Amino acid sequence: MSVLTVTAMKTDIGKYAVLHDITFEVPEGGVFVLLGRNGAGKTTTLRSIMKLWQPTPGSVRFQGEDITGLHTADIARRGIAYVPENMGIFGRLTVEENLVLATAKGKFDPARLKNIYALFPALEKFWTKQAWSLSGGQKQMLAVARAIIEPRALILIDEPTKGLAPSIVAAMADAFREISQSATILLVEQNFHFARSIGSNMAVIEDGRVVHSGAMADFAADKALQNKLLSLSA
Template identity: 55%
Template sequence: MSDLLTLAGIHTHIGRYHILHGVDFVVPEGQTTMLLGRNGAGKTTTLRTIMGLWPASSGHISLAGQRIEQRATPDIARLGIGYVPESMAVFSDLTVKENLVLAARDGPLDDSRLEWIFGFFPALRRFWLSRAGSLSGGQKQMLSIARAIVEPRKLLLIDEPTKGLAPAIVMALIECFAEIKRRGATILLVEQNFHVAQQIGDAVLVMDNGKIVHRGDMAELANDSAAQERLLGLSLETHQ
């Protein structure tokens, strides 16, 4: 198994604040890697730094052997990275259809892939010609994820996709991520819901104060309540 994404010694400053302090990790190709940690640990900053939205102050980021830390965000996306920010970032004044057309950079929408997406998110078919701004929070999250997967991507960076969503939508997301992985995508996913994380994660990284403080198998962490409490201040039993 090869490493698709590599971060080596990444430091990120935002204004006068030093957020990431020498972040090192790899994301194996074809796996779902969970990035966990308490609020403010640096998880979102890590994803934004990978995408070039906040430039790394120092260190190296490589995608499939290509250095990307000095590239512009659109160029990074064109290398095959899909990004789902916590803010969802849909175009509110455009319809669901128009949002997906814009996201399909390589050409017209693929009907078979759309049908596959509708299988997970049937609301998007119902609201196909509705303005995205009129959707509920859960429906906007569906659209944000659909935008990222409307074409095959090498790597998906997803920031807290289940936050504030109803259990039925969360289950649809879990099924969607599992199917995306079966189709060959690699996922780096920030998630606060540990019960969700242990269902879909292969590997796990835990951040604290801008550093990686734990790395290993997700199943091992899910079975170690003492490590959960030490690293995250929680236990799986309280997040069922």
């Protein structure tokens, strides 16, 4: 069963055609990774799904419902969360206040908050600290925690390991494996080692088109295909 189906999605930014014909399906559960070289259109794909950019033709279906014409807020209310590359946290608000803003009724579900503490212990430690004072890795943890503070069926995450120390990347991998047991993750990631370690399925975007998709295990085993599509040997 597919949680998300993107069909023939095209997106223009100004006078530039960025996405030409994006088509892929995200199975329910696990981590689906969008791979590709810089500038291929991965981030634009996530932003177009969330209607932060306005795609033109094509369709997006979420859990069988056509959400193509919905506004961003309505898409989020359907159960899709988005963690942008810049994390989007509020630096002058505390960790607690950042999370409160992401709740539906301004209060926490104790069980979900306990689970977030287990995934990201630093957030409990720095609960009353302003977000600007956190390290880069802690800010990324806060951004992800905000996406899961309410039940979500699908979480879109853009470049979560960028600039992070290896120990933080390893902790993030463990957290994503845990999160993907109850929600599907659609991940954009340049770190292929990280993507390979947690991904269940994948698609490669090149010049605004999906040029390959399949099981991550199969792609990880094919060095020639990796070099052809991602230039990993370079």
